[in-house]
Amino acid sequence: MAMAQRRILCLWFPRLAAERVLRRRDDALPPPFAVVGERRGAQVLTSVSTEAEALGLGPGQGLRDATAICPHLVTAAEDLPGEAAFLTVLRRWAGKFSPWVAEEPPAGLTVDLTGCAHLFGGEEKLLGVVEADCAALGLTVRAAVADTPGAAWALARHSGRAAPALRSGDAIEQEAHATRSRATKRRRLAPPTGGPLGVIAAPGHMRQALAPLPVAALRLPDGAAESLARLGLRHVGDLLDLPRAALARRFGTAVLRRLDQALGFEPEPVSPARAPLHFAVRLTLPDPIGLREDVEAGLDRLLPPLCDRLKEKERGARRVRLQAFRTDGQVPTIEIGLAQPADTPDRIRPLLALKLETIDAGFGIDMLRLSAIETEPMVTTPHRGPSSAARQADALADLVGRLGARLGTEAVTRLHPAESHVPAKSALILAAAWSEPAGPWPEPHAPRPLVLFPPEPAEAEGSPPSRIRWRRRERRIIRADGPERILPEWWLDDPQWRNGPRDYWVVELDGGERIWLFQALGGLLSGGWWVEGEMA
Numbered sequence: 001m002a003m004a005q006r007r008i009l010c011l012w013f014p015r016l017a018a019e020r021v022l023r024r025r026d027d028a029l030p031p032p033f034a035v036v037g038e039r040r041g042a043q044v045l046t047s048v049s050t051e052a053e054a055l056g057l058g059p060g061q062g063l064r065d066a067t068a069i070c071p072h073l074v075t076a077a078e079d080l081p082g083e084a085a086f087l088t089v090l091r092r093w094a095g096k097f098s099p100w101v102a103e104e105p106p107a108g109l110t111v112d113l114t115g116c117a118h119l120f121g122g123e124e125k126l127l128g129v130v131e132a133d134c135a136a137l138g139l140t141v142r143a144a145v146a147d148t149p150g151a152a153w154a155l156a157r158h159s160g161r162a163a164p165a166l167r168s169g170d171a172i173e174q175e176a177h178a179t180r181s182r183a184t185k186r187r188r189l190a191p192p193t194g195g196p197l198g199v200i201a202a203p204g205h206m207r208q209a210l211a212p213l214p215v216a217a218l219r220l221p222d223g224a225a226e227s228l229a230r231l232g233l234r235h236v237g238d239l240l241d242l243p244r245a246a247l248a249r250r251f252g253t254a255v256l257r258r259l260d261q262a263l264g265f266e267p268e269p270v271s272p273a274r275a276p277l278h279f280a281v282r283l284t285l286p287d288p289i290g291l292r293e294d295v296e297a298g299l300d301r302l303l304p305p306l307c308d309r310l311k312e313k314e315r316g317a318r319r320v321r322l323q324a325f326r327t328d329g330q331v332p333t334i335e336i337g338l339a340q341p342a343d344t345p346d347r348i349r350p351l352l353a354l355k356l357e358t359i360d361a362g363f364g365i366d367m368l369r370l371s372a373i374e375t376e377p378m379v380t381t382p383h384r385g386p387s388s389a390a391r392q393a394d395a396l397a398d399l400v401g402r403l404g405a406r407l408g409t410e411a412v413t414r415l416h417p418a419e420s421h422v423p424a425k426s427a428l429i430l431a432a433a434w435s436e437p438a439g440p441w442p443e444p445h446a447p448r449p450l451v452l453f454p455p456e457p458a459e460a461e462g463s464p465p466s467r468i469r470w471r472r473r474e475r476r477i478i479r480a481d482g483p484e485r486i487l488p489e490w491w492l493d494d495p496q497w498r499n500g501p502r503d504y505w506v507v508e509l510d511g512g513e514r515i516w517l518f519q520a521l522g523g524l525l526s527g528g529w530w531v532e533g534e535m536a
């Protein structure tokens with residue numbers, strides 16, 4: 001049985017960023033609109049609407065020039081994460097045409113249509129479905145079907161567009177007659193057929209489809225298309241009959257590689273994005289509910305099936321979201337984070353119960369939705385019975401989760417040892433929910449203060465001193481232990497250590513306090529006496 005001819009569909013959304021914002025507006029006559037981003041320190045237009053483009057505005061144009069042309073231009077700030085998420089939504093929509101859909105950021109999709117177009121009545125009717133769906137979504141789309149991803153990409157973005165104009169004297173047609181007479185005569189091949197629904201290149205005719213396109217359609221590296229254009233090689237057809245060795249010698253192998261990919265001589269697979277793991281359950285209620293006890297009962301029905309799905313995939317929830325869909329369209333939402341991945345209801349329910357009071361039922365809740373929005377693999381260990389260490393670890397994780405539900409996950413922290421001999425850098429502050437308890441701490445060479453604070457200046461004389469003036473009080477030193485010399489980290493330029501090495505003393509004051517005192521021995525800055533902590 002013969003293998004089906006490979007066919008690739010490329011979808012390009014030239015106004016994706018602007019139309020993504022305009023879809024949320026309900027203007028009867030939308031104003032000229034543009035998305036503004038920062039490029040090399042300047043504010044430029046990154047995407048424009050159809051109305052703005054009709055006034056002469058376009059991507060890459062400076063914002064100041066654009067507002068001078070169109071004073072009533074409406075703008076919005078660029079949102080790259082939002083645009084990427086919207087492209088992912090479009091990828092899921094394009095899955096109706098083929099299971100093999102790949103994203104081409106920032107505004108394109110590549111679909112492997114091999115063996116799928118006949119399900120829609122052929123490629124032309126499939127493009128009709130694409131156009132109808134995109135029109136319903138309020139999106140502008142340019143579509144092309146070809147044998148290779150490179151050819152489909154080129155046709156979708158450059159079909160019907162003229163090659164860029166050259167400066168006088170740059171084109172090969174403007175050279176001397178003797179030079180032109182030795183130039184190779186190049187054939188002009190016919191463009192592919194296509195209609196308003198998109199461009200369809202006939203199978204096996206990629207040379208004819210690509211020949212009239214500008215060389216930029218080959219996805220060349222920066223500067224390569226301009227270098228080719230300076231020699232008069234402005235169209236892909238100009239490259240087809242050139243000697244390959246000379247072309248590679250002059251412009252490198254990247255040009256030949258892109259040309260071979262577009263013609264199908266070098267394979268270029270379509271790598272679809274892997275479907276994300278999805279863990280969510282919902283409960284539709286016959287009558288609206290409003291009591292906390294009813295919400296808790298619904299939660300008790302949702303948690304077991306959610307945990308069963310997590311266990312099936314050997315995953316544990318790290319962040320769980322509960323949504324309450326009200327009859328008036330509002331959706332109160334609560335989220336909780338867990339210190340350890342969990343796949344049992346008894347570990348998740350107490351944390352959700354702490355926040356149930358924040359849900360306003362309004363005129364009633366008719367649906368509950370519970371989802372694990374962040375998950376991690378569960379580490380499976382042989383069952384040997386509940387050990388004391390395991391119970392303590394679970395209890396600590398539950399405590400961190402409860403505190404995080406009240407104070408915020410990032411507000412609960414723990415200390416971890418750091419690789420530094422400087423006392424102020426001997427510990428790292430990490431979020432307790434996203435870190436493991438530290439193992440045995442390294443033993444210090446000398447006693448360390450219970451409370452450590454930024455160095456405070458003091459006045460003292462002698463080594464060790466007998467009296468000290470600190471915090472505007474004159475104090476008498478009863479006892480001094482030391483010194484312990486600590487050198488700065490010479491490989492780092494720490495402003496706090498520019499006064500050179502330090503001699504640390506543990507001194508006891510006449511009032512019974514024990515402080516951590518050091519003398520800076522001088523470096524780039526002057527020395528002196530400083531207090532950095534209080535001992536136990």
